[in-house]
Amino acid sequence: AQTIHQWPVAEIKAVGSPLSLGCTIKGKSSPNLYWYWQATGGTLQQLFYSITVGQVESVVQLNLSASRPKDDQFILSTEKLLLSHSGFYLCAWRDISGNTLYFGEGSRLIVV
């Protein structure tokens, strides 16, 4: 069975500090991977997607970047956090046949 793990579960970070959020998918080779962000009370927005190692496409940047260093790993990062980065970050995958989206448990970020 496929599992998706996100880390960290939650973080409180200072404005201007760096951030790295991670996502690992086990039990599935060559998945399509996605990063989503949801402000408190807001709509889920897709940030990035990747269909293969080393390739990432931006949908909405929000001064964030993403990388896919391994087939099963997706990283979201920034060198300088803004207050507006606060929210809930979700990683998702689906297989290449392109049907159901499956989400991780998410990482909650508070920027102070």
Add this chain to the structure above:
Amino acid sequence: GQQVQQSPASLVLQEGENAELQCNFSTSLNSMQWFYQRPGGSLVSLFYNPSGTKQSGRLTSTTVIKERRSSLHISSSQTTDSGTYLCAMERNTGYQNFYFGKGTSLTVIP
């Protein structure tokens, strides 16, 4: 503008009543999906339903592509159904971009 409109924004039901949640799309779509968002924020897939009707237990999803709409019917609601229901659409095959609605907040009271 908002590509996915969900209605109602919130709904309060007595346990045992039925619920009908709607999702309307402003553009043509290739596929859509219904999710339940847990209070902690994670999403559970309920239906991948590009067209037609699908049922799982007390939940039924109906998507009419030509009319750009989808509905989620919950029969005999239970308190454990409380939470937020989201729908998402994908515009074109291989587009890899999903648009989410703002959700319907459902509260079922005993």
